[in-house]
Amino acid sequence: MAKKVLVVDDEKTIVKGIKYSLEQDGMKVDSAFDGEEALELAKNNAYDMVLLDVMLPKMDGFEVCQQIREFSSVPIVMITAKGDDMDKILGLEYGADDYITKPFNILEVKARIKAIMRRTTKADTQASVLTFGELVINEEYRRVYVGDKEINLTSREFDVLEFLVSTPGKVYNRSELLHAIWGEDFPGDERTVDVHVRRLREKLEKSPSEPRYVRTKWGSGYFFQA
Incomplete structure (x- = not known):
């Protein structure tokens, strides 16, 4: 199509x-x-x-x-x-x-x-559904739920979440996330990563200032807490 x-x-x-x-x-x-x-x-x-x-x-x-x-x-x-x-x-x-x-x-x-x-666009026809407490991520359809509520993420916000979720606990600095998700030729800077992480927390977390899922390791970067 x-x-x-x-x-x-x-x-x-x-x-x-x-x-x-x-x-x-x-x-x-x-x-x-x-x-x-x-x-x-x-x-x-x-x-x-x-x-x-x-x-x-x-x-x-x-x-x-x-x-x-x-x-x-x-x-x-x-x-x-x-x-x-x-x-x-x-x-x-x-x-x-x-x-x-x-x-x-x-x-x-x-x-x-x-x-x-x-x-x-996912070529794989088998849905991959990941569950972390109240957080549910459907990777095939790129849909996210917290409890019974669907969370409306942008494609980039989903990319950030999916990338962090792929290796729970692994810390990525801003430069690594920028290059992995936006690519080597992206003209923006590392503030782009901070913006998307903050927006993710505002949408996913009950208390964005004390996040349960998308965590910060001070001086190092961001990681996903499974």
């Missing part, structure tokens, strides 16, 4: 270029040119990826991202014309999975999209 992507940018030439390129790779592409239109499309369609510009009319990309996160864990890649690191971190704070800075090469955009899609 063809992957479906929503491209959101008020610059129609950029949307047209991205749409054409993705369609050449067999993807289905919807377009939106303002924040309200993007949010409406995201509510009414099942997308495999959202490319979302920060600077949009009616509602900016950060607000759109935040509202999408209230009902969907679809991977979101923010597009920003600014080089300011805080813009990028703010995008991650609102639940974005990745970001691309303008001007960009369309080949880079496609590579980033395909990398995220590979991580979120």
